[in-house]
Amino acid sequence: xxxxxxxxxxxxxxxxxxxxxxxxYSSSYSPSLFWYVQHPNKGLQLxxxxxxxxxxxxxxxxxxxxxxxxxxxxxxxxxSAHMSDAAEYFCVVSDSGSGNTGKLIFGQGxxxxxxx
Amino acid sequence: xxKVTQSSRYLVxxxxxxxxxxxxxxxxxxxxxxxRQDPGLGLRLIYFSYDVKMKEKGDIPEGYSxxxxxKERFSLILESASTNQTSMYLCASSDTGLTSNEKLFFGSxxxxxxx
Numbered sequence: 001x002x003x004x005x006x007x008x009x010x011x012x013x014x015x016x017x018x019x020x021x022x023x024x025y026s027s028s029y030s031p032s033l034f035w036y037v038q039h040p041n042k043g044l045q046l047x048x049x050x051x052x053x054x055x056x057x058x059x060x061x062x063x064x065x066x067x068x069x070x071x072x073x074x075x076x077x078x079x080s081a082h083m084s085d086a087a088e089y090f091c092v093v094s095d096s097g098s099g100n101t102g103k104l105i106f107g108q109g110x111x112x113x114x115x116x
Numbered sequence: 117x118x119k120v121t122q123s124s125r126y127l128v129x130x131x132x133x134x135x136x137x138x139x140x141x142x143x144x145x146x147x148x149x150x151x152r153q154d155p156g157l158g159l160r161l162i163y164f165s166y167d168v169k170m171k172e173k174g175d176i177p178e179g180y181s182x183x184x185x186x187k188e189r190f191s192l193i194l195e196s197a198s199t200n201q202t203s204m205y206l207c208a209s210s211d212t213g214l215t216s217n218e219k220l221f222f223g224s225x226x227x228x229x230x231x
Contacts, residue, residue, distance in 0.1 A: 009156065041224060042224055043120065043206070043221070043222035043223050043224045043225065044159075044206070044208075044220070044222040045222070046219050046220070049219070090158060090159065103161065103164075103174075104161075104220065106151075106158035106159040106160075107158050108156055108157060108158045109156075109158050
């Protein structure tokens with residue numbers, strides 16, 4: 001069965017410093033992995049998606065994530081945080097493969113705080 | 117832009133009441149989903165639908181039912197609300213195809229409080 005674990009429930013950075021949100025996954029198949037972002041009082045939005053092409057995936061708003069099979073990780077990074085990046089971030093794995101439905105399995109979420 | 121609209125942003129109900137949460141999408145998407153979001157638990161799938169009048173149970177369907185009489189509308193029903201159903205409820209839609217399910221468009225959510 002597929003699962004995903006976000007290693008930090010809360011991350012706090014200063015504006016202009018790098019962001020690292022950590023995610024580990026468990027999957028019996030070649031996984032599809034995603035990061036979604038939820039800004040306050042707004043719906044979740046797809047940030048980026050990995051589907052077995054390039055291991056370094058670039059998303060919107062300067063975010064990127066690197067798929068590392070040996071470490072079963074899919075950490076989200078950004079070189080320089082902006083105040084508008086403050087939000088909740090979800091790492092997600094799809095259970096597609098071997099006849100599964102492509103259902104999304106969400107991590108517990110990481111709240112990113114950006115201090116001025 | 118795809119728009120997924122949930123009828124209420126905040127809702128307060130009493131234990132035992134029947135509660136309807138409504139969701140409408142305007143992009144002719146085949147697939148619609150209901151999740152609940154709780155702190156520390158992420159999003160958990162309650163029910164989903166791949167077609168009109170079709171429904172499938174998600175991971176936590178107990179205490180809930182759904183209705184999809186029209187393609188654009190997907191309703192979540194709490195037959196007899198209980199305090200443990202206090203949560204943020206998120207509706208989502210996506211286009212057809214196995215991998216298309218992976219890009220979901222979400223509504224802004226309904227924060228339901230059951231007293």
